[in-house]
Amino acid sequence: xxxxxxxxxxxxxxxxxxxxxxxxxxxxxxxxxxxxxxxxxxxxxxxxxxxxxxxxxxxxxxxxxxxxxxxxxxxxxxxxxxxxxxxxxxxxxxxxxxxxxxxxxxxxxxxxxxxxx
Amino acid sequence: xxxxxxxxxxxxxxxxxxxxxxxxxxxxxxxxxxxxxxxxxxxxxxxxxxxxxxxxxxxxxxxxxxxxxxxxxxxxxxxxxxxxxxxxxxxxxxxxxxxxxxxxxxxxxxxxx
Numbered sequence: 399x400x401x402x403x404x405x406x407x408x409x410x411x412x413x414x415x416x417x418x419x420x421x422x423x424x425x426x427x428x429x430x431x432x433x434x435x436x437x438x439x440x441x442x443x444x445x446x447x448x449x450x451x452x453x454x455x456x457x458x459x460x461x462x463x464x465x466x467x468x469x470x471x472x473x474x475x476x477x478x479x480x481x482x483x484x485x486x487x488x489x490x491x492x493x494x495x496x497x498x499x500x501x502x503x504x505x506x507x508x509x510x511x512x513x514x515x
Numbered sequence: 516x517x518x519x520x521x522x523x524x525x526x527x528x529x530x531x532x533x534x535x536x537x538x539x540x541x542x543x544x545x546x547x548x549x550x551x552x553x554x555x556x557x558x559x560x561x562x563x564x565x566x567x568x569x570x571x572x573x574x575x576x577x578x579x580x581x582x583x584x585x586x587x588x589x590x591x592x593x594x595x596x597x598x599x600x601x602x603x604x605x606x607x608x609x610x611x612x613x614x615x616x617x618x619x620x621x622x623x624x625x626x627x628x
Contacts (some may be wrong), residue, residue: 440620
């Protein structure tokens with residue numbers, strides 16, 4: 399089954415304790431991205447990756463790191479989490495839309511709810 | 516900068532009604548527009564994707580239309596059911612290849628039995 403898998407789905411942590419949220423997709427997609435969703439603010443992009451070893455900042459990258467060492471995985475790293483990073487996080491992936499046979503349709507994971515105390 | 520607006524923010528209807536959700540965008544130079552459904556605390560599920568060259572797409576009881584020149588899209592849901600209760604988001608993609616997807620804040624739909 400084609401899917402984007404995130405782990406953990408729920409996490410409560412304390413300020414300053416490093417954590418990693420994993421994301422894996424089995425669709426051979428080049429493009430992967432992280433979003434956070436907050437009430438009243440909607441979905442905001444944190445980081446994205448166009449392919450292995452190619453990453454760039456989105457709209458709200460402060461306090462986050464990413465890496466793309468393999469095509470299927472795109473982990474989100476919070477080196478020193480703070481309470482303002484309490485949010486619902488989504489990983490998404492897509493084929494590039496430049497090919498005639500692709501549409502650029504975006505597929506989302508189930509989300510990871512993070513609480514930083 | 517592209518801005519995507521969804522009105523209304525919330526909608527409550529009785530079961531069986533046909534309804535229309537609206538999405539407007541400020542920059543008509545888009546590559547495609549995608550409608551998503553999100554259940555509470557869950558991920559986004561793609562419902563329909565309309566390429567800029569298309570006028571509409573249909574899937575079951577759902578029909579999405581696109582009017583690029585006026586910067587508008589509508590999602591029509593026929594014969595609504597309680598299971599349709601969810602938040603519906605639209606997102607526009609500026610260009611082919613990598614380009615930012617800009618999301619609306621969604622319309623929360625409640626269908627009462």
